Amino acid sequence: MSIEPQAVLITGARAPAALEWVRLFHAAGRKVYVCDSLKRFVCRYSRLVSGSAFVPSPKDNTEAFIEGLVGLIRKYRIALVVPTCEEIFYVVKYRNGLEAEGAAVFTDQLPALLGLHNKYEFIRMVEKNGLPVPETYRITSEAELRDIVAGSTVSQKYVLKPVYSRFASKVRIIERSAGGPLVQAPDSLSPDCPWVLQRFIEGTPVCTYSIAKDGRLFAHAAYESRYRAGMGASVHFAAIEHPAVLRWVETFVAAEKLNGQIAFDFIVDREGTVYPIECNPRTTSGIHLFAPGDGVAETVLLSARENGVMPLIQPPVGRSSMIGMMMGVQAVRLGVPWAARVETVRDMLRSRDVLIRFRDPLPFWSQLFSLWELFNMSRRRGVSLLEASTIDLEWNDDG
Template structure:
């Protein structure tokens, strides 16, 4: 087996979730390091399909419609192409982790078993876990029925600003807000609408709104130790939750929080957190994504992020964790342009947007790998068809076939 420029053996790596810009960046990082990158996706058009960094792309079954066929497709690729490592990047990780022991011994699945991932992905279970570890958390309640919702209101919980969201959700696409400054009629309408969505099998949480700075983190973990890490903020989002601009922040306190958590949980794989930091410096974790997230965009090939996955034994303890350059920024260019055009930005926000746009690289376009940029328009058309077919938002449509809601 030959070696690459970092001294690690060249590996055959299979990525899933090729639709995600983070997966495209990861493919480019691995390819630059000399590895052979393959991608499996359940949609026809996706960013990695046309990337020069990918040797071959495979269209596979939809994981939440044909879960057994999906796993068989992946197993066949692993066997035929002698895959050394399979790295899930999006919510298909939950479908894969249910069958983590069914893959051939020679292929490492960069994931934990579903039982451990579910605790992190489930918004109530995660908050309870963090609280039991002794960390500060927002005041949070689990609600199964409209009767429980009504009873919680009678305790006065909704007299303060409150966030309502399903225990399984993404992109903040279903978040509802109760705000004392609104009319009682408006708040009652929210309570009624959420009440209709509640059931013992599909509960929501009510979480006290915390004022402060929104911060995100992304880390690669081996045996409870942080191999690579970045913290970042986003001043621009698509809707309430999906970030379209990413700016690295040097935040030792946040890193310390992550290090404590993953050491206590003995985590492995990729893990990401959303936080609110209050004016007094307190970090409140809101939710966890035990998978790849947009923090990958802040790493460049020279940062050797690939070693956190395939060569952690080569990393000196003194050099850990690997981090991006201190001035690293990135953006989804088309989304940022749309945001700047359709948003009613005041002078201050407009200046912020212009400076962010001017100094940031587009995570999709690359002069030596230009085809994914054009692929975005095909993806947009396909996503719009799914959105119309199921009467869901474009964001929800983008992950409709891979969502995992505890099934």
Template sequence: MALHLARLLHGAGRRVILADTPTRPIAAASKACARYRQLPPPRFEPEAYAEAVEALVRMEGIELAIATCEEVYYLALAWGGRTMPAPLFAPDIDLLAQVHNKHAFIRLAERLGLAVPETVLLNSRDDVEAVRGHSRELVFKPVWSRFASQVLLRPTPDFLDAVQPSPAMPWVAQRFIDGDEISAYAVAREGRLKALALYRSPYRAGRGAGIFFERVEDGAARELVERIVAGSSWTGQISFDLMREANGRVLPLECNPRAVSGLHFFRDPGRFADAVLGDGPEVIPDIIAPQTVRLAMWIYGLPAALRSGDLGRFRKAMRDGQELLDWPGDPAPVKAQWTALAEIAGVAWGQGISLQAASTRDIEWNGPNQLG
């Protein structure tokens, strides 16, 4: 997402400075990157991270800071505790934490008059025992999580023995919704929608992050997004996991206040920048073809196709999907993905975690108690 956003802003005439924790991220190889600065890991060194960010903003004369992933929480904390010379394109930490919390977000949507799936907060083993009898009707997930990590989908009661919630690290039990999943990427300014892409992900890295993206249109989903951004006076990027039931009703499942892959359906730099950063009208997606990262499809999509016996569908997806790393006049990031993957793989090997977990290990935010 950082690469795509950098390309859009660079194409619109902005000077783009990139900063992150890896040594050689993909986006640093792009011609859209005027300079790359490696930062301390905010999850483990939040104060050093805040100091480095402030120094970078001042040294480079940065006029607007934009997050692309879970570093947004650490940036919001830094902006809340320091006098920064440039604005952060995101709400304050209280609102960010509210929507990131999988229980608090549902309560917010409910207060805004939206239909929501029944969602129960689990703070203890007693809370788990109270719902054990109908676990097959529920989805269990940590309040602070990402990429569907640790999700238990309609588990048998014995699987709940592994769920150990606490007030510091609670879980939720949410009614399983049968329907079609829709993902939403949006940008808003002061509660006004400025960009929206709705899409689905038929191929994923495991159960979590999508690696192949197809656009969809859904009026009920759009209305839901509009009501949430207006009701929260949202400024910045925001994304949602939604479920469309057979009767057309769309329910919110969870919220990610950051960029997601729907961003890749925008490729017109001028219109995107005018809408998102200026006073231009809402920008609509200008890409119709499915978007994918072919390397990820070979790593995750092909094994899934072999397990399901649906190689024909996989081959069609590889034919139809447009490589989202491709960009006119900017070929270097395609090659750079191998170096970036090797660095992530090194972290995964050293920590004994998955590639997906390694990709966000330094920046993931698991609630305010992780800093206490």
């Protein structure tokens, strides 16, 4: 029996990207419900949601989390579940039970997601398909790390990061010339916690966010990553046209026959070679570059129940969004030349804040409640505020 997707459930509703999905599906005429394992999450305060719910942590209490989703599917007659953060891995692991309740799950199968999420296995997937990759190693000991770095006959820069990580929160840039001091290994490096060592590529960072069905793209956004929170997530997103990157994404997605949401980070070198750095098989900030009139939500709803070729949707070049609070920090931080401050302010004036809407103002102010809850969680668990934002839903090869 085919189901007309009327009610949509969005999980991971703490994220501004989830709020973008709320607005897109609401504009498409659907009832939207949201849930999260935070009690004060951003989407809860949107006037566009028909209902919101607290669910247990998918990482710490997976069974209760899935039971919570099943209860919401039954209560609201949910026809489509859209995971947005790393809870996607727990959702897809138990998708058969959710689909048995009559809800389609907007994601690929678990094996594909796991390969894309693992920063080493992703590079091997790309290499298998004949696409260029940066020199990449899986490191499990200090001896392995030193052997590779010490083997450099010329000065060389490397990027060191955990196989499972997010926001570049633990990324290290290391450089050692021949005969230079030995590299210090991270304390957590072990066979149970491997890291990736990757040759540093000089070039222009480009990020993409795409949506696919059976290996064909039907939505794609590319944007340069000019403003970042440290070395991590972008806080400003301006749509660009990059044919070489688009061809790369189309080639890889088709080769792997991917479905759902796929986001990539690239470096494009001076010769124009596109090098993949990592992949996020979930919603990322690229969703902010789409507007209701683009038809992304309608196409997702259509793809949930039908097969066939759909035209590629792309945002117009120059459309931009920002995380306003973080862009404000960029404008006032110490040590930045005045010309750069002026340029930052100009980019802010040209961009739409991802939270602020005149007819839906509360999510912007509610981020203060969310930050307070995350601050308390960071203190309880002894982690940074950034790590606390995902610690209860992240997937680190959790079986």
